[in-house]
Amino acid sequence: MTTAPGTAAVVAGVEVDTRHWIGGHRVASAGTFDDVSPLDGTVIAQVSRGGQAEVDAAVAAAKAAFASWSQTPPAERAEVLHRVADGVDARLEELAQVETRDNGSLLRSHRRGVMPRVAMNFRFFADHVLELSHPDFETRGHRNHVSWDPAGVTAIVTPWNAPLMLATWRIGPALAAGNTVVAKPPEWAPLTASLLADIAHDAGLPDGVLNVVQGLGVEAGAPLVAHPDVRRVCFTGSVPTSVRIGESAARNVTPVSFELGGKSPLLVFDDADLDLAVDLAVEQFDNSGQVCLAAVRLLVQDGVYDEFRTRFLAKAATITQGDSRDESSDIGPLVSRTHFDRVDGFVTRAISDGAQVILGGGPNTGLNDATGGFYYRPTVFEGVDRSMEITCDEVFGPVLTLQRFASEEDGVAMANDTDYGLAATLVTGDRDRAERVASRLRAGTVWVNCFFVRDLSAPFGGSGRSGIGREGGTWSFDFYCDVKNSVFAPKGWN
Numbered sequence: 001m002t003t004a005p006g007t008a009a010v011v012a013g014v015e016v017d018t019r020h021w022i023g024g025h026r027v028a029s030a031g032t033f034d035d036v037s038p039l040d041g042t043v044i045a046q047v048s049r050g051g052q053a054e055v056d057a058a059v060a061a062a063k064a065a066f067a068s069w070s071q072t073p074p075a076e077r078a079e080v081l082h083r084v085a086d087g088v089d090a091r092l093e094e095l096a097q098v099e100t101r102d103n104g105s106l107l108r109s110h111r112r113g114v115m116p117r118v119a120m121n122f123r124f125f126a127d128h129v130l131e132l133s134h135p136d137f138e139t140r141g142h143r144n145h146v147s148w149d150p151a152g153v154t155a156i157v158t159p160w161n162a163p164l165m166l167a168t169w170r171i172g173p174a175l176a177a178g179n180t181v182v183a184k185p186p187e188w189a190p191l192t193a194s195l196l197a198d199i200a201h202d203a204g205l206p207d208g209v210l211n212v213v214q215g216l217g218v219e220a221g222a223p224l225v226a227h228p229d230v231r232r233v234c235f236t237g238s239v240p241t242s243v244r245i246g247e248s249a250a251r252n253v254t255p256v257s258f259e260l261g262g263k264s265p266l267l268v269f270d271d272a273d274l275d276l277a278v279d280l281a282v283e284q285f286d287n288s289g290q291v292c293l294a295a296v297r298l299l300v301q302d303g304v305y306d307e308f309r310t311r312f313l314a315k316a317a318t319i320t321q322g323d324s325r326d327e328s329s330d331i332g333p334l335v336s337r338t339h340f341d342r343v344d345g346f347v348t349r350a351i352s353d354g355a356q357v358i359l360g361g362g363p364n365t366g367l368n369d370a371t372g373g374f375y376y377r378p379t380v381f382e383g384v385d386r387s388m389e390i391t392c393d394e395v396f397g398p399v400l401t402l403q404r405f406a407s408e409e410d411g412v413a414m415a416n417d418t419d420y421g422l423a424a425t426l427v428t429g430d431r432d433r434a435e436r437v438a439s440r441l442r443a444g445t446v447w448v449n450c451f452f453v454r455d456l457s458a459p460f461g462g463s464g465r466s467g468i469g470r471e472g473g474t475w476s477f478d479f480y481c482d483v484k485n486s487v488f489a490p491k492g493w494n
C-alpha cells in the first residue's frame, strides 16, 4: 500500500486506503478532507475529496461492468457475494475497530451486532434473489412471463450513524440483482467503505461492479445522483438532502428509494409491564440517540405516568457515557463537532421555549475536557407540547420528550401527530389493544412490547416525511430491478 500523504491511514492498527475505488483501481483526487474521530477530536485520516470527474469515471466503470455482471447467472453472483460476506467475517474485528474510531459508536455493538449484520446483508440477498418467483399468467392462450431484470448503475448514498451496515443493506441486493454500484460514503465516517472495496476485490467481485467515490455531499454526492447514466438512486439520510436529490433524479426520471428521518413515539399504556417499558425507553439513548428508528417521544398513559417517570429517570441516570471502546460504556459521543452543536442548539431552544429539563440538558463537559470528544448527556424534557420544535423536529441525539395521555384514542392521536412515520413502539399487556393500536399507527414499522427486532424478509421504510418506498426481502428487488412481463403467443414457432 502506498503511504503518500492523503492516500492512506493507519486507524486502530488497520491500514486503510483513503483514495477512491474506481474500476478496480485506487484513484486519488488532488484534494482531501480531514476525517475526525469523535472519541477525541483528532484527525485520523485524510480522505480523497471527489467531485464530478471522479463520479464520471466511477459511473463509466460501473456502466462498462454492467454488461457482464448483469448477464452473470444469479447463482454465480450469489457465490461471489457469499465470499464477500466471508471476507467481512474474516476482517470483522478490523471493521469494528475502524468504525468505532470513525463514527464513535460502541465497539461491542459493532462486534456483536452491526458487522455480523453487514455480512448478513450479502448472504441474505444473495440467497433471496435465487428464491424470487417468476410467475406465468395465461391470457387467451398467451403466456405472460414475469422476470426481474437488473436496472443498471445504482447510486448508493448513505449516512454516518451505521455507515457500513446501511451501505451494504443496499449494496447487497443491488449487486445480487445484477446491478453495478457507485457508493458515496458519508464524509463523517468514510473508512469502512474503503475496506469493503478491498474485501470485495479479494472475494473476486469483478472490477467496476462496486465503486466507491469519497467526498462531500454537495461535491461528490450531488453529481452522482444527477448523473444521467445512473438508473437507481438509493438514499439514506435527512429530509432536506432527500428533497435536493429527488429534484436531481427527477430530471433523469431515475427511480429513488428514500429512507429518511423520524420522530417516532413509544406508547406506554396503563396495562403495560413497566419493567419492560422502562427498559425500552432507556434503550432509546443507544448510539447517543443517533438512530433513525429511535422512539424519542415517550407517551405514557395517566394511570402509570408517575411510576414510569420515577423508574425511567432512575434507570436513565445510570447510563455510563464514555470511550466507545470500553466494555463499561453504554453510550459514546456524537459523531462530530458540527452535529454536537446542532444537538445543543435543539436543547437550548427547547429550554427557551419553556420545556423543562428533567434529565441532563447539556454537554458532558467533564468528559469532553478530558478527551477532546463530543459527548452529550442523555437529556429528557417534560412540559412540552406540539407547538415546540423539540416535539416536532428530528434531533438525532440523546434527547427524549415525556408526555402523558388520557385515553387510547388520545394516545394514538398524539403518536400520529407528526410529519414523520418511520416507526412506532407500544407497550401493553392487552392483546386486543395491541392489534387495534398497531393497525391505527401510521408508521413503516410497529413494534409491540419489543424494539429493533426485524426479519430481513420483511418490508422496511417510512411513511410521510420518513421516506419513499420499501426495502427488505422481495421489496428490495422491486426497487433494484426492472420487473418485466414477456408475453409469448401460443403459435408461430418453426
Ligand code: NAD
Pocket: 157, 158, 159, 160, 161, 166, 184, 185, 186, 187, 215, 216, 217, 218, 220, 221, 222, 223, 225, 236, 237, 238, 239, 241, 242, 244, 245, 259, 260, 261, 262, 291, 292, 394, 396, 422, 462, 466, 467
Ligand atoms: P445527510 O442527509 O446530511 O447526509 C447523508 C448522505 O448524503 C451523506 O453521505 C452526504 O454526504 C450525502 N449528501 C449530502 N448532500 C447531498 C447532496 N446534495 N446530494 C447528494 N448527496 C448528498 O444525513 P446525515 O446527517 O448524514 O444522516 C442523518 C440522517 O439520516 C437522519 O435524518 C437520520 O434519521 C437519517 N437516517 C435514516 C435511516 C433510515 O433507514 N430511515 C437510517 C439512518 C439514518
